Amino acid sequence: MKIVVLVKSVPDTESKIKIAADGVSIDPAGIKFVMNPYDEYAVEEGLRIRERLKSDVTVVAVSMGPDRVVEVLRTALAMGADDAVHVNDPAFEGGDAHASARVLAEAVRLVGADLVLGGKQGIDDDAAFTCAAIAEYLDIPQAQIVTELVLSDDRSRATARRRVEGADEMVELVLPAMITCDKGLNEPRYASLPGIMKAKKKEIRKVGLADLPLKPEQVGAKGSATRLVKYHGLPERPPVKMIPGDAAAQAKELARLLREEAKVI
C-alpha cells in the first residue's frame, strides 16, 4: 500500500509578511519557511497508518515548488516518511492553485497512491483548493477537514470523521481516496535524530514537466484559471491608547470614548 502525503512549504506563522515591489508576491527576505502545519497532521497520519498496519506500507512525501521545498521534504523524511518527491520545473512558475493541482494530480498518478493525505488548507494563501482539485483530476473520492481516520482491515475503505455544524459526520470512502487533515486528527511527532541522519542520506526524486503527460500551456501562468492582480497590505494597527486613573474613572472614560470617538455604542 502506498500513501502519498502532500506537503507545502509556507512562511512560518511568526514571520512578518512584506509585499514585494511587484505587488503580486511576497518578499522572501527574512522569512523562515516551514512545513504547512496542517500538512504535519497529514504526515503523522500516514506514519501512524503505516505503524498500525505493520507491513507493506510506504509513505511518500510529495511537494511542489522551488528548491526551498526540499527542506520540507527532508522534514517529512526525518519524521519517518520512506521516500520524497520534489515536483519542480521552470514551466510551473506563476501557476495558480488550479494549475498546481493539475501538476500535482499527475505527479500523484506517476508515483501511484492508494491513499492521498494533505492538510485541510495552506496557511499562506488559505485557498483550501488544491487537494480538492487534485481529487477531482484523479477522479477519486475525497473527504475534507478530517479529524479521525480509520482504514478497514482489508485496506479497501476508509472511514473519516468530519466536524459539521452541530455534529460530527462519518463518511465512508472507497480507496484510493483523498483525505485532508485538520487539527485534532493526531499530535504530530518531532523529527527524531536517527530520522534526521537517515533523511540526509535519502535521494529525493525529481519530477518535472517532461515526466508528466501535460503540455506547457496546461501548467504555470498559462494553465491558470485565475490571475493574482495585486496584494493589498493590511492597515497598520493604530497605537494603543492607555486610559489613566482609577477603575471608576477608567470605565467612565472608556464608555465615553467608545460612544464619542469609536462610535460603537
Added chain:
Amino acid sequence: MLFTLSDEQRMIQETAREFADHEIAPVADRHNREGKFPLDIVKKLGKMGFLGMAVPEQYGGTSAGNLALVLALEEVNRVCASTGVTMSVQNSLVNSPIVHWGNEDIKRRYLPKLATGEHLGAYALSEPGSGSDAAGLVTAAVRDGDDFVLNGTKNFITTGAEADIVLVMARTDTSHKTRGITAFVVESGMKGYAVGKKEDKLGLRASSTVQLVFEDMRVPAANVLGEVGSGFKIAMHTLDGGRIGIAAQAVGIAQACLDASIKYAGEREAFDQPIGKFQAIQFKIADMAMRLEAARLLVYNAASLKDAGKPHGKEAAMAKLFASETANNAAREAVQIHGGAGYLEDFPVERFFRDARITEIYEGTSEIQRIVIARHVLKNLQ
C-alpha cells in the same frame, strides 16, 4: 555568525529548539520551583535520540557529533538548565567514555539502553574529601576473585537518584596517586549500592544531585572500563569533552538572559519611554550580545576540533571558562535590567541567575580551567 552548519546539524538544532520551546519551557518554572526531576521530558529526549548523540549507530545512537550536541544543548539549556545538565552528563560523561574506552562486551551491554534514555547515567568522581584534587579520591576497589569490592562515598552526583548506570572512579592501588585509579561501570541494582543525601541546591533545582554510598559492593571485573589503573586518564579525558557541554549550557543560559532582557527592555516603561531607549540599558544589552557571540564561537570551535579528532583540551577549557563567566555576567545584568522584578521568581531571570552560578564550578572550577589553559600555553616552564 559565519559558522556553516550541515543540513543535519541545522535540523537537529531546529528540532531541539522546537522541543525546548513547546515541551520544556512551559513546565520548566514549575519543575524548578518544586524541585521535580523532569523524568517524562528526559525520557522523551531519549526517545528522540538526544541522549545518544555520542553513540554509534550499531549501538542505537546517531554519532551526530559534538557540534550537533552543543547546538542541541544550547537550545535545551536556554529554557531549562536542569534538563540541560541531565542531557549533557548522559552524552558526555557516561556514553562518550563507554564508546571511547569500553570493550565490545561493555558497549553491547550498556550503550543501547543509554543511547535511547531507557537507562539514565551518572558520573561519579568527586568525593567528600576530593573535588578539584580528583586524584585524591579514596573510594576503594579491592580485587576478590572475578570481582572488585567497592567501598566509599561519592559526592555531588548529577542524576544520581535516577541513574541506572554509573561510571565510578575508585582506587585499586594505593601506591600510585593517579595510576592507582580504575573506572568501573556500575549498575544501580548492584548489592551494596545506595543513594544517600539529596542536596538542596541554589540552582539547577530540577536536576538531582546526591551522594552515592557503596558498601561492600561487588562489581564484576568485566565491568572495568579500559584498563585497571587507567581510570584517572579516562576521567580527565572525559571531563575535556564534558566541559564543552557545560560551555554550551552556559551559552544557552546567556542567550536566555539576553532574550529576556531584550523583551523586558521593550516592554517596561520609565520616564515615559521604554527603558530600552536609554543608553544605560542599551550598553548592557550590547555587551551581553557581544560576549555571547564570542562565547558561542569558542564553544563551536572546541566542539568542531573534537569532531575532527584534534586536540581540544585547551580550547574546551577556554570555552568553558569564557562561556561560564559570560553566563554569569549576562545573568547579573539581566537581573539589573529587570530591576526589582528581576529579584522575583515571577520573572525567569531570577532562575537564570541562580542556574548560571554552577557553570563556574562543576566539571572543573574556573580556577582549574585557568590552570589547564596555563599549562598549555606555558609549556616552556614544564
